[in-house]
Every structure is written in C-alpha cells, then in structure tokens.
Amino acid sequence: xxxxxxxxxxxxxxxxxxxxxxxxxxxxxxxxxxxxxxxxxxxxxxxxxxxxxxxxxxxxxxxxxxxxxxxxxxxxxxxxxxxxxxxxxxxxxxxxxxxxxxxxxxxxxxxxxxxx
Amino acid sequence: xxxxxxxxxxxxxxxxxxxxxxxxxxxxxxxxxxxxxxxxxxxxxxxxxxxxxxxxxxxxxxxxxxxxxxxxxxxxxxxxxxxxxxxxxxxxxxxxxxxxxxxxxxxxxxxxxxxx
Numbered sequence: 001x002x003x004x005x006x007x008x009x010x011x012x013x014x015x016x017x018x019x020x021x022x023x024x025x026x027x028x029x030x031x032x033x034x035x036x037x038x039x040x041x042x043x044x045x046x047x048x049x050x051x052x053x054x055x056x057x058x059x060x061x062x063x064x065x066x067x068x069x070x071x072x073x074x075x076x077x078x079x080x081x082x083x084x085x086x087x088x089x090x091x092x093x094x095x096x097x098x099x100x101x102x103x104x105x106x107x108x109x110x111x112x113x114x115x116x
Numbered sequence: 117x118x119x120x121x122x123x124x125x126x127x128x129x130x131x132x133x134x135x136x137x138x139x140x141x142x143x144x145x146x147x148x149x150x151x152x153x154x155x156x157x158x159x160x161x162x163x164x165x166x167x168x169x170x171x172x173x174x175x176x177x178x179x180x181x182x183x184x185x186x187x188x189x190x191x192x193x194x195x196x197x198x199x200x201x202x203x204x205x206x207x208x209x210x211x212x213x214x215x216x217x218x219x220x221x222x223x224x225x226x227x228x229x230x231x232x
Binding site (some may be wrong): 007008034035041042044045046049089091093095103104106107108109111112 | 157158159165204213219220221224225227
C-alpha cells in the first residue's frame with residue numbers, strides 16, 4: 001500500500017554490480033504490476049511490467065520477478081550504472097476486478113545510489 | 117503519440133495565496149487523470165483522480181481541489197495555500213483499463229511548489 005509519510009529505504013551499490021530492489025504488496029487480488037524509475041526532479045518513468053500469470057519477465061538489463069505466494073515483487077538491474085541512480089517504485093493494480101478505475105497503488109519506493 | 121504537459125515547473129507562493137496548476141494531455145481521448153503529491157524523500161500520495169469531464173474523486177481531505185473542465189485538461193487549485201502544501205506535484209494519465217498492452221500511468225514532469 002502507500003506509505004507516503006515514511007523515509008524511503010536506500011540501496012547503495014558499486015558500478016557494475018547487480019542490484020535487487022524489493023517490494024511487498026498487500027492486495028492478493030492484484031494481477032498487474034509495474035516498476036517505475038524516478039530521477040531527481042522528474043516524474044516517474046515506466047520501466048517494466050508483469051502480469052500475474054507470469055513469474056518472471058526480462059527487459060534490457062532489467063528483470064522483474066513475481067512471487068504471488070508471498071506477495072513479493074523484485075526488480076533486478078544487471079551491471080548497474082551511475083545513470084541507474086534514482087528512486088524506484090513498484091505499483092500494483094487489480095485489472096481483472098475492474099472496479100479500481102485504473103488506479104495504481106504505489107509502493108513505498110527505494111532510493112538506489114550507484115557509486116562509480 | 118501521447119504527451120502530457122504540466123506547468124509551471126517551479127513555483128514559490130506566499131501562505132494564503134491562491135494556486136492553479138495545469139495539466140494537459142495530447143494524443144488520446146477520455147483518459148483517466150491523476151494528481152499526486154510527493155514530499156521530499158517520500159512516496160507518492162494520490163490526491164485526486166478523474167475518469168471523465170467534471171468527475172473528480174478526492175483521495176485525502178485537504179486544502180486543495182481539482183477540476184476537469186475539458187476532456188484532456190486537469191487543474192489543481194487552492195484558494196489559500198498553507199505551508200504544508202509545499203511539495204512536488206505530479207500529474208499523470210492512463211487509459212481506463214490498465215494492462216500489459218496498455219501500460220500504466222504516464223507522468224508529467226512535475227511542479228515543485230514552495231509555500232513561504
């Protein structure tokens with residue numbers, strides 16, 4: 001759910017390492033998930049999405065893993081670069097339910113810092 | 117292609133002054149529209165969403181209001197700003213039903229509001 005009042009957790013990695021950002025969701029009816037990247041002073045940008053009938057989806061240098069049993073989502077970034085430094089948000093939606101009017105529920109967010 | 121415009125980019129306003137932030141979307145019809153606020157180092161808080169002209173839903177009680185006078189125009193307003201209204205305001209749009217072929221939200225570039 002939305003924890004807008006909390007300070008965001010942080011993850012620091014060295015350039016070239018792999019990064020794993022985690023997200024727990026609470027709505028067991030959620031069947032569509034998105035990861036967003038927000039650079040400083042900008043709006044969030046879509047990175048990758050996954051439907052609940054999948055447990056893994058790969059993009060360019062990014063992989064999203066979904067574990068519906070424990071309601072856990074993760075974003076893996078391979079060979080992390082300084083340009084990957086940003087805040088990463090997960091988001092969920094119940095598209096099969098059809099009653100949420102397309103409203104995404106955003107997770108807390110994680111600050112990723114990549115050191116050269 | 118669809119684009120979203122949000123202005124102004126930054127705004128400094130005195131306490132008690134009015135506010136009007138505007139957001140417009142191009143290249144799509146009947147979008148869902150959203151206003152979010154983000155405090156520094158915090159998550160995304162949904163303020164308002166709209167599924168059609170004149171249809172506004174408020175997520176949290178506050179000093180702000182929203183209006184949708186046209187299909188692709190969403191306005192965030194206040195009659196008298198409070199210090200606590202400072203933050204980063206984001207407008208977003210989506211299609212009415214989200215999903216893997218339709219994506220999630222597309223965010224604007226944001227407005228940094230400082231109330232002094």
